[in-house]
Amino acid sequence: MRILLVDDESHVLAALVRLLRHALPKAAQVESHSSPRAALARATEVPFDTVLCDYRMPEMDGVAFLKAFRDIQPQVPRLILSGVTDFDVLMNAVNEVGLYRYLIKPWEDQEIVAAVRDSAMAHLREEEARRLADERRAELGHLSPEELEKQRLEAEEPGITRVRWGPDGAIHLDED
Amino acid sequence: MPHPAEQDLTELIALGVDPALLMDSLQLSLADENGNILYVNQAFCRACGYTREELLGQPYRLIASNRQPPAFFTAMWNQLRAGAAWQGELSNRNRDGGEYWIELTILPVTRTSCAPPPAPEGGGGQATGTGPAAGALPHRFLGIGKDISRVVSAERQARRSAERFQGLAETVGAAIMLHRGGKLLYVNRALERCTGYRREELLECAFFDLVREDQRETLRQRSAAMLRGEGEAEAELHEVPILTRGGDLRWLDVTVVRIAYETGHALLATALDVTGRKQAEAAQQHIQQVLQQIVQGSPVPTFVIDSAGVVTHWNHACELVTDTPASQMLGRGAAWEAFYEYERPVLAELIVTGDIERRIDSYYHGNVRRSPIIPGAYEAELFFPRSGDHGRWLFFTAAPLRDLDGRIIGAIETLVDMSERKQAEEALRRARAELESKVEQRTAQLASAKAELEADVSRRAASEQEALRRNTELTELNARLQDAQQQLLQSEKLASIGQLAAGVAHEINNPIGYVQSNLGTLERYLAGLGAVASALAAAAAQLPPEHPAAIAARQAREAHDYDFIMEDLPALLRQSREGVDRVRKIVADLKDFSRVDSGQDWQWSDLHAGLDSTLNIVNNEIKYRAEVVKEYARLPEVECLPSQLNQVFLNLLVNAAHAIPDGRMGRILIRTGHDAAAGKVWVEVSDDGVGIPPELIKRIFDPFFTTKPIGKGTGLGLSLAYGIVKKHGGELQVESEPGQGSRFRVMLPVRRGDGAAGAA
Numbered sequence: 025m026r027i028l029l030v031d032d033e034s035h036v037l038a039a040l041v042r043l044l045r046h047a048l049p050k051a052a053q054v055e056s057h058s059s060p061r062a063a064l065a066r067a068t069e070v071p072f073d074t075v076l077c078d079y080r081m082p083e084m085d086g087v088a089f090l091k092a093f094r095d096i097q098p099q100v101p102r103l104i105l106s107g108v109t110d111f112d113v114l115m116n117a118v119n120e121v122g123l124y125r126y127l128i129k130p131w132e133d134q135e136i137v138a139a140v141r142d143s144a145m146a147h148l149r150e151e152e153a154r155r156l157a158d159e160r161r162a163e164l165g166h167l168s169p170e171e172l173e174k175q176r177l178e179a180e181e182p183g184i185t186r187v188r189w190g191p192d193g194a195i196h197l198d199e200d
Numbered sequence: 201m202p203h204p205a206e207q208d209l210t211e212l213i214a215l216g217v218d219p220a221l222l223m224d225s226l227q228l229s230l231a232d233e234n235g236n237i238l239y240v241n242q243a244f245c246r247a248c249g250y251t252r253e254e255l256l257g258q259p260y261r262l263i264a265s266n267r268q269p270p271a272f273f274t275a276m277w278n279q280l281r282a283g284a285a286w287q288g289e290l291s292n293r294n295r296d297g298g299e300y301w302i303e304l305t306i307l308p309v310t311r312t313s314c315a316p317p318p319a320p321e322g323g324g325g326q327a328t329g330t331g332p333a334a335g336a337l338p339h340r341f342l343g344i345g346k347d348i349s350r351v352v353s354a355e356r357q358a359r360r361s362a363e364r365f366q367g368l369a370e371t372v373g374a375a376i377m378l379h380r381g382g383k384l385l386y387v388n389r390a391l392e393r394c395t396g397y398r399r400e401e402l403l404e405c406a407f408f409d410l411v412r413e414d415q416r417e418t419l420r421q422r423s424a425a426m427l428r429g430e431g432e433a434e435a436e437l438h439e440v441p442i443l444t445r446g447g448d449l450r451w452l453d454v455t456v457v458r459i460a461y462e463t464g465h466a467l468l469a470t471a472l473d474v475t476g477r478k479q480a481e482a483a484q485q486h487i488q489q490v491l492q493q494i495v496q497g498s499p500v501p502t503f504v505i506d507s508a509g510v511v512t513h514w515n516h517a518c519e520l521v522t523d524t525p526a527s528q529m530l531g532r533g534a535a536w537e538a539f540y541e542y543e544r545p546v547l548a549e550l551i552v553t554g555d556i557e558r559r560i561d562s563y564y565h566g567n568v569r570r571s572p573i574i575p576g577a578y579e580a581e582l583f584f585p586r587s588g589d590h591g592r593w594l595f596f597t598a599a600p601l602r603d604l605d606g607r608i609i610g611a612i613e614t615l616v617d618m619s620e621r622k623q624a625e626e627a628l629r630r631a632r633a634e635l636e637s638k639v640e641q642r643t644a645q646l647a648s649a650k651a652e653l654e655a656d657v658s659r660r661a662a663s664e665q666e667a668l669r670r671n672t673e674l675t676e677l678n679a680r681l682q683d684a685q686q687q688l689l690q691s692e693k694l695a696s697i698g699q700l701a702a703g704v705a706h707e708i709n710n711p712i713g714y715v716q717s718n719l720g721t722l723e724r725y726l727a728g729l730g731a732v733a734s735a736l737a738a739a740a741a742q743l744p745p746e747h748p749a750a751i752a753a754r755q756a757r758e759a760h761d762y763d764f765i766m767e768d769l770p771a772l773l774r775q776s777r778e779g780v781d782r783v784r785k786i787v788a789d790l791k792d793f794s795r796v797d798s799g800q801d802w803q804w805s806d807l808h809a810g811l812d813s814t815l816n817i818v819n820n821e822i823k824y825r826a827e828v829v830k831e832y833a834r835l836p837e838v839e840c841l842p843s844q845l846n847q848v849f850l851n852l853l854v855n856a857a858h859a860i861p862d863g864r865m866g867r868i869l870i871r872t873g874h875d876a877a878a879g880k881v882w883v884e885v886s887d888d889g890v891g892i893p894p895e896l897i898k899r900i901f902d903p904f905f906t907t908k909p910i911g912k913g914t915g916l917g918l919s920l921a922y923g924i925v926k927k928h929g930g931e932l933q934v935e936s937e938p939g940q941g942s943r944f945r946v947m948l949p950v951r952r953g954d955g956a957a958g959a960a
Contacts, residue, residue, distance in 0.1 A: 046721065046724060
């Protein structure tokens with residue numbers, strides 16, 4: 025179980041890490057980033073099971089971050105934890121990025137723990153189901169060796185199998 | 201006068217005529233001394249018609265005709281008795297009353313002498329006689345009469361005509377004179393009157409002496425010529441100026457005829473005093489001149505005719521209008537030529553001839569009428585197509601000219617060229633028609649304009665009303681606008697506060713978030729630490745008390761007051777949580793209060809929640825001044841603008857806090873209630889502060905009214921609160937007693953719009 029936390033305030037991240045380290049199973053790995061860009065870079069390297077970010081951040085807001093993250097790891101549940109309670113912001117976030125949950129600061133610990141664990145568990149279940157289905161398809165010959173390799177590569181380095189075309193025909197190799 | 205009978209008798213006797221026969225032709229009578237008849241012959245009897253017997257002894261009076269007066273006979277008898285013969289003519293009356301004249305000679309006969317006296321040489325009809333014989337009185341009287349009735353009759357006629365002439369001459373108005381070139385032989389009374397001289401004076405002078413000197417000689421020569429029989433035998437007429445005795449000039453119309461007179465000829469002149477006429481003539485001439493001037497100088501075309509229809513005046517204006525020169529008209533009786541193509545009488549001529557009334561219609565066909573101004577005058581208006589360029593309308597007025605006696609001696613006629621006037625009249629008529637139609641048109645326009653005007657007036661009145669209403673509305677609107685402006689100002693202030701609060705909240709929420717979270721972790725950690733410490737303590741208890749480790753553990757526990765820490769930690773954590781929680785709540789309330797995230801929409805809202813969040817915000821103002829007591833009833837949600845109502849509550853709460861004087865804790869009571877029947881809820885904020893003086897209570901809702909020191913209050917709070925409550929259709933009531941405190945009550949309809957009727 026791999027959790028990604030993004031917030032520009034390190035204290036918040038620390039508090040959340042403490043909380044989740046204690047509340048989640050030992051096997052769970054909670055990774056936190058105060059820079060959304062660093063987090064996105066990391067996301068291209070490591071697959072996560074859930075992602076939780078702040079809304080108001082210096083580099084980009086939560087919605088923009090999650091949209092970018094979705095491009096890298098589309099299946100991962102996305103959560104926002106923010107002090108911003110504007111209805112507009114909330115609605116935009118839900119519609120733009122397909123939020124799993126919008127959580128409000130200050131938060132109730134149990135709420136956070138439950139939301140993160142549930143979303144990650146759900147994702148793990150889905151991944152397992154897909155993996156089983158793929159294996160079954162491979163066994164039945166429905167899945168080509170290329171596809172299997174593609175999935176392997178994708179699991180190893182998320183997003184590597186997808187070419188990101190720019191509007192001018194250029195190929196984007198990196199986020200920047 | 202020689203008596204013919206005497207001559208006849210003498211001649212006859214001398215011729216041998218029988219005296220008896222002769223005597224028989226004479227009327228012989230003899231009377232006694234008393235005059236009584238002694239004898240009459242046959243002739244006498246035949247003449248008088250009486251018989252001799254009837255006459256004898258009778259006086260002559262029997263046959264007297266009484267033509268001669270008694271004095272005549274008295275004189276006669278006196279003469280006879282004196283012895284003188286009497287000879288004369290007598291008028292007798294015969295027995296039948298008829299008169300007969302006799303030439304009578306009466307001879308007185310004395311006793312001594314019977315000889316007849318000699319006849320007198322001449323004489324008239326009166327008795328003359330020679331004197332009687334002296335010394336003897338006549339005792340008989342012989343009368344010898346001859347019938348002279350025929351003679352007498354002729355004579356008498358002659359005499360009568362002479363008398364008649366005389367009488368006539370004396371009585372006629374004309375002066376009569378007779379002369380032979382020298383002294384006047386006869387003048388009548390009229391000449392006396394007209395000359396002023398008496399008859400005696402006139403008979404001493406010649407006619408020419410009376411004549412004015414300049415004419416005297418001419419007249420004398422003329423008279424001399426007449427007397428000589430030169431010239432015509434007819435009577436000559438002279439107009440002679442004479443000077444009266446008084447020196448006045450008089451004019452005589454003298455008619456002179458040459459007559460045989462006595463042995464030669466004389467001039468008989470009759471003269472009429474024509475001075476009056478002359479003067480009248482002179483006056484008339486003058487008048488004529490004046491008339492001439494007037495007529496000639498008159499700008500009115502005028503002509504005058506005399507009684508014969510001859511044109512006497514034709515002035516210049518008349519020449520112009522008729523195109524006929526005066527020279528062609530004057531002196532001729534053809535006035536018509538100037539007007540008509542055929543001969544016909546003009547108006548003036550009809551007047552002169554006097555038959556205008558009878559003939560008028562045949563000539564003027566009713567176009568003529570009597571002048572309303574001039575008596576006897578007539579007016580006519582005729583068109584003359586021949587005259588001028590386009591014909592002329594001429595207006596004639598003809599008036600008679602009369603002399604002093606009122607006889608018509610002419611007529612004057614004026615013509616007025618009416619063409620221009622006619623044209624003007626026509627133009628006027630057209631103009632009037634036009635004007636009338638214009639007037640009609642204008643009247644119609646005026647009427648419509650009037651109607652419009654009236655409509656306009658009523659519209660204006662209405663619009664004035666409207667304007668007034670608008671003005672009132674505007675005034676109200678202005679006031680509302682001002683309120684709204686203030687409200688907006690306040691709202692903006694609040695909005696910015698809200699945004700600020702939102703920003704602040706976000707910033708605060710981060711630390712709160714992790715502090716709160718960390719506190720939870722800390723609690724867990726401490727629990728872990730406590731467990732570890734307990735295990736360690738249990739392990740240490742296994743050591744002997746003097747064991748250095750045991751001693752160290754005991755010292756450490758004591759030094760750090762371990763037991764107290766363990767006892768105090770839960771409280772510490774709990775209090776920290778509380779603090780964090782309070783901060784979180786304040787931030788939440790601040791956001792709630794400003795509602796930046798929920799707009800200004802009407803929504804169903806819990807007033808208590810609004811009150812509490814407001815209280816939370818203003819708690820800082822209140823908590824050191826007053827204790828806040830809430831007495832909340834059960835309230836339904838109310839349709840309202842929550843953030844605005846929160847402002848109302850805020851103002852009421854702050855004011856309540858400020859009403860409490862410094863130095864003592866006051867008490868603020870917040871009560872709510874629900875009048876389900878009226879569909880209303882109320883919120884009451886009361887304090888036990890200083891209260892509001894009655895004179896100010898009316899003004900507390902006025903904008904900018906404040907009793908607070910400068911900088912402490914804007915004076916807008918209650919005004920805004922009032923406006924907000926009104927907007928909700930509610931009421932904001934206040935009760936206050938100085939020194940006792942104030943109570944503000946907000947009444948609100950549960951449902952928006954329900955309270956409009958009850959709005960104060």
